[in-house]
Amino acid sequence: ETGVTQTPRHLVMGMTNKKSLKCEQHLGHNAMYWYKQSAKKPLELMFVYNFKEQTENNSVPSRFSPECPNSSHLFLHLHTLQPEDSALYLCASSQDSGWTEKLFFGSGTQLSVL
């Protein structure tokens, strides 16, 4: 158990659906991240939140909408996705967004867009 919990583990959705991914960390961290892992590509940073404030959006399309209501919870709202958005979405947290901090990852949500 890594202390970072993601739900659901698997999600299948159509291109017109709206769904949300949830991440919760039990480590007392203040920074949270969304990463995307596609087949045969390196992990890509999507968003960073530090003390509930978004500090980075890595040119992510607006069909992905993050929400961070508090330092322990992070959501990724999905709408009108494309098949190429199918991937493993990973949440991570760190003590803060300082440069020396180690990241802790959840197990991910495997998303399939039909």
Added chain:
Amino acid sequence: KQEVTQIPAALSVPEGENLVLNCSFTDSAIYNLQWFRQDPGKGLTSLLLIQSSQREQTSGRLNASLDKSSGRSTLYIAASQPGDSATYLCAVRVIQGAQKLVFGQGTRLTINP
């Protein structure tokens, strides 16, 4: 733009062997380098974190080294076991660009009993 490369993409060795995984990066302006392990369909588990001022870190049978000037890191695994089978990823935290870890594509390691 920082690029991280891991070679080989896949490696298969018999149980008990010592092995080295390689990671190279193009820009030496990094804060730190982190090695992760990923099991199929799972998230990443942090193995070792080396700050830019350090040369190596050790944890159990794992030893990671960092040569920032040459843009290289190695992960040494001693006395490999079947349970070590996983994909190993390295990532560098770049100085240019806020809070960004740049990942390699990983080395898929198989330890044969």
